[in-house]
Amino acid sequence: MTEYDFPECTSFGSVIRFALELEKAASNVYDELAGRPNLASAQEPLKALSETHRKRSELLEHTRREKLNEMILEPIQDLDSSSYVVETEVPEGLDMAGAKAFAGKIEETSSRFYVDSSKTAQSLLAEAARILDKMGKENEAIKAKLESL
Amino acid sequence: MALLPEVKKDYGRIKNYVNGEWVESTSSKDLDIENPSTGGIIGKVPMSTADETKAAIEAAQDAWLSWRETPPITRARIFFKLKELIEANFEDVARIMVQEQGKTIDEARGETRRTIENVEVAAGIPSLMMGYNLEDGAAQGIDEDAVISPLGVFGVIAPFNFPAMIPYWFWPYAVASGNTYIVKSSSQVPLTQWYLFSLIDKAGFPPGVINLVNGSRDVSDTMMDHPHMKGISFVGSTPVARYIYKKCGENGKRVQAQGGAKNSLVVMPDAVLNRTVSNMLASFYGCAGQRCLAGSNLVAIGDVAEPLIEKFVEASKRIRMGYGLDENTNMGPVVSAKAKEKVIGYIDGAEADGAKILIDGRGAKVPGYEKGHFVGPTVIDGVTPDMKIAQEEIFGPVVSYLRMDSLDDAIDFIHKNPFGNAASIYTQSGRHARDFRYKVQAGNIGINIGIVAAMAYFPFAGYKDSFFGDLHGQGRDAISFFTDRKVVITRWF
Known part of the structure; x- marks a missing residue:
């Protein structure tokens, strides 16, 4: 089982770290769902969604390296990260509707975190x-795409 | 949250890099390299000898003639390669810096980015180094040209607070413009430069063009005395900057010597308080106050004083201290036990002078890092302009709070200080901002910005006792420092 380490968000680096954990979680969840025999009909689109989240991680890494300006590196004091932690363990026996609901929750929470x-x-x-x-x-x-499966 | 991994636990005894080779120093004297967060020893740095320094200077002199004949575009290509190498090892550069200097990983990543930016700007040397000419400039049929030429061997004596970036304010411009170079990094934080030299080694510079000599005063004095050295760049304290300026002057060398600072941040009644406080936290506490651009005096004008101090104290209490490899850390330790003792001495002195300590960082402890040199955010109210704490450079996370009636009073206060490195104003008034930037005698002026750190294509300026010399580091100033203008007047019969 993949371990996740969702940090408190007190700095630019920790916000990006939190986001990277969200992306890793989403990507792994879609991979896990794509591998379930009862969801085989949606295997390709689920894999594509996993790839989308992997690419978003690359964008975040790029942002951390290229967009950080130490001149305005201010502490972050008003973002309660605990309200954005997502469930990452995919329950056994999910049908398509359950899979959509589970992954959709991750997308919703991530969206709220980013905004x-x-x-x-x-x-x-x-x-x-x-x-x-x-x-x-x-x-x-992404959530709309997921719901259309 | 888990710590980011350290690049290595122990870096061993580091070597010099001379004439394209890694060379073990023969010196019998080493200094320990300490991780200021943990108190652990992570390596040793040799105090190289005068003879070893001379050998590096001679190698640089030998390399100079063919290097200056290398076309600027060819020189530039090596800098593009170096940029690639630093990008590829970005995270290691940043983490080594955290290990040896104590800053946070965000600060170290920001510094690594600025290091790369200087390489990028220097890679533009074919355009930056062009001269100028005037047809019939001397008389009819007689043309006049000014050709910009490199001069020979230069060197930098670097400080501890920015282990990666500060040598890069200078050497890429010197080497790109056709000079050769000696880096003497700070003996407190030599690992970052040592690691960057492992990338330089792969970039393709010819042997002798860029050299690293670790050590202390023997190395610096040899660089300043040696007849092959054409100039020295220095960043550090004002007494040493003054000494270097004098010594280089006596020896007929070019010099740019950046000294200390005592930076004031002035807040006007019309400032946007939330944004102002957040930005000022970065200025006062970033790099644990060990920036030459760090805020030190916080000057409140008129009736903003009470709401400002209330918000500032509240926000300061939430600064999280720790090891910089924890991405949640907002502030690391100061660099050494000696630095900590000095900072605490200033706080003790302010208290004895009658100032009121609103937040006291003297007893700061970080669980798990009991041997670290942590000083917590400290806010001192009731500071008056005559107090030592309002006048001298502290180099720690200490805020001296002063209340004044008008902007003119604040500017007068800034001008009475011998330093002139940086000053900032927080206001929504264009008139006040304009008055401030026009009148204040400091090299770096911030308008709603508390860390006025010039980008690589602008000079890192400084006035009064904060800078000795004429031309600054970075950008076009650096190119001018490392070159001379040769005038050619031509007539064809």
Whole structure:
């Protein structure tokens, strides 16, 4: 079982770390669902959703390296990360509806995290804030895709 | 949260890099390299001898003639390669920096980015180094050209607070413009440069073009005395900057010597308080106050004083201290036990002078890091301009809170201080901002920004006792420092 380490969000680095954990969790959940025999008909789209989240991790790594400006590296004091921790252990015996509900919850929570953290990140860097905000909106699009399966 | 892994636990005894080779120093004197967060010893740095320094300078001199004949575009390509190498090892550079200096991983990543930015700007050397000319400039039929030429061997004597970036304010510009170079990194934090030299080694610089000599005063003095050395760049304290400026002047060398600072952040009644407080936290507590651009005096104008101090104290209490490899950490330790003792001495002095300690970082403890040199965020109210704490550089996370009636009073206070490194104003008034930037005698001015750190394509400036010299590090200033203008007047019969 993959271990996740969702940190408190007190700095730019820890916000990005939290986001990376969310992406890793989402990607692994879709992989897990894609491997279930009873969901074989949706295997390809589920794998594609996993790949989408893996690519988003790359974008986050890039943001951490390229968009960080130490001149405005302010502490983050108003983001309660505990409300964005997601369930990562996929229950046994999920049918398609259950799978959608389980993964959809991750997308919803992630979307909320990105939108809220983008507001916080505005004090750090507008560009980082835009990326986080865009990722939050993408979660909604991913959820719509998931529901259409 | 789990700590990010350390790159190594023990780096052993580091070597010098001379003439394209890693060389063991023959010195019998080593210093321990301490991790300031844990108090553990993570390596040893040799105090290289004068003869070893001379050998590096001679190798650089030998390399110079063919290096200056290397076309600028070819020189630039090696910098592109170096950029790739640093990018590929970005995280290791940042983590080594955290291990030896104590800053947070975010700060170290930010510093690594700035290091790379200097390489990127220096890679533009074919454009940056162009001269100028004027047809018929001397007389009819007589043209005049100014050609920009490199001069020879230069060197940097670097400080402990920015182990990666500060040598990169200088050497990429020097080497890109056709000079050769000696880096003497701080003996407190030599590992980051040592690691960066392992990347330099792979980038393709010819032997002798760029050299690393670890050590202390013997190395510095040899660099300043040696006839082949054309100039020295220095960043550190004002007394040492003054000494280096004088010694290099006596020896006929170019010099740019960045000294200490005592930076004031002025908050006007119309400032946006939440954003202001958040930004000021980074200035006062970032790098545990060990930036030459760190805020030190917080000057409140008029009736903003009470709401400002209330918010600032509240936010300061929430700064999380710890080992910088924990990504949740907002502030690491100061660099050494001696540095901690000095900072505490200033807080003791302010208390004895009658100031009121609102938040006291003297007894700070971080569980699990009892041997670390932590000083907590400290806010001191009731500071008056005549107090030592308002006048001298502390280099720790200490905020001296002063209350004044007007912007003119604040500017007058800033001007009475011998330093002139940086000053910032927080306001929504264009008029106040304009007055501040126009009147204040400091090299780096912030408007709603508390850390006025010039980007690589701008000079890192400094006035008064904060800088000795004419041309600064980074960008075009650096190119001018490392080159001279040769005038050619041409007539064809």
